[in-house]
Amino acid sequence: QKEVEQNSGPLSVPEGAIASLNCTYSDRGSQSFFWYRQYSGKSPELIMSIYSNGDKEDGRFTAQLNKASQYVSLLIRDSQPSDSATYLCAVREGGDYKLSFGAGTTVTVRA
Amino acid sequence: EAQVTQNPRYLITVTGKKLTVTCSQNMNHEYMSWYRQDPGLGLRQIYYSMNVEVTDKGDVPEGYKVSRKEKRNFPLILESPSPNQTSLYFCASSTKTGSFYTFGSGTRLTVV
Numbered sequence: 001q002k003e004v005e006q007n008s009g010p011l012s013v014p015e016g017a018i019a020s021l022n023c024t025y026s027d028r029g030s031q032s033f034f035w036y037r038q039y040s041g042k043s044p045e046l047i048m049s050i051y052s053n054g055d056k057e058d059g060r061f062t063a064q065l066n067k068a069s070q071y072v073s074l075l076i077r078d079s080q081p082s083d084s085a086t087y088l089c090a091v092r093e094g095g096d097y098k099l100s101f102g103a104g105t106t107v108t109v110r111a
Numbered sequence: 112e113a114q115v116t117q118n119p120r121y122l123i124t125v126t127g128k129k130l131t132v133t134c135s136q137n138m139n140h141e142y143m144s145w146y147r148q149d150p151g152l153g154l155r156q157i158y159y160s161m162n163v164e165v166t167d168k169g170d171v172p173e174g175y176k177v178s179r180k181e182k183r184n185f186p187l188i189l190e191s192p193s194p195n196q197t198s199l200y201f202c203a204s205s206t207k208t209g210s211f212y213t214f215g216s217g218t219r220l221t222v223v
Contacts, residue, residue: 004153034211043201043214044154088153097142097161097205098169099212103153 003027004091006102014110019076021105023089026070033065033072034090038104044088048074079109113138117202117215124192124222132187132218134202142205143185144169144212145177147198154201160185192222 003026013019021035032051036044050056050063050072062075072091076083089102115136124130136143144159146169156169160179174196176188185204189196199219203212 041217043217044212045214046211049211098144098156098159099154100156101146101154103151 004089004100004102006087006089006105008103009105010108011105012108012110013079015079015081017079019079019083019107019109021074021076021087021089021107023072023074023091023102024070025072025089025091025100027091027093027100028067028070029093030067030070030091032092033063034092034099035061035063035074036088036090036101038086038088040086076107079107081109081111083107084109113213115202115204115213115215117200117218120216120218122218122220124220126193126222127191130189130192130220132189132200132202132220134185134187134215135183136185136202136204136213137183138204138206138213139182140204140206140213141182143179144203144205145175145185145187146201146203147171147196148201148217149198157187157200192220194222196220197222 007022035048037047038044048063050065056063060077064073086104086106088104090099118133145157146154155171158177160166202215
């Protein structure tokens with residue numbers, strides 16, 4: 001079974017700070033990587049996707065991928081209280097539709 | 112509006128009483144999947160379907176059944192629910208080449 005591991009958290013950051021979330025995966029054949037945000041009691045929503053090594057920025061979010069190290073991260077800059085949620089790392093092997101999820105990291109942004 | 116609709120949102124049932132959780136998508140997606148979410152364990156795949164009449168087991172299929180008679184519908188069936196199936200369930204769909212899933216709103220199931 002493919003394994004996806006995230007730093008367990010919870011992670012508490014002050015408003016305006018950078019929140020850094022980490023994820024490692026076991027399957028070297030993985031090709032697609034996603035970050036989902038899930039508010040308590042709600043369904044996951046996609047916030048970032050990344051497919052090649054390096055950084056990808058979207059607003060206050062930056063995803064970083066290092067396939068050699070089997071590592072993907074998410075940075076949230078200028079954290080806001082509305083960013084308080086659980087962040088799920090998801091990984092998909094090339095040609096496979098299944099997403100394997102990590103257990104999630106809960107982020108709390110302190111006002 | 113493009114969406115995945117699950118029903119019911121909340122369900123409390125007794126051990127052994129058969130139940131069905133419905134899932135319907137209006138995006139003409141080929142791929143549909145069921146996940147359960149438990150504290151500390153994340154989302155674990157129960158069953159998935161690549162297209163009509165094509166289904167396969169995920170990581171935790173024991174105690175569940177599914178069917179895919181129509182492209183839009185993918186119901187989850189618990190023939191004889193047990194308390195260890197108390198969980199939050201999500202249905203999701205994706206295109207064949209889709210890069211991400213669209214999730215339903217979730218069904219919180221309690222088996223007593």
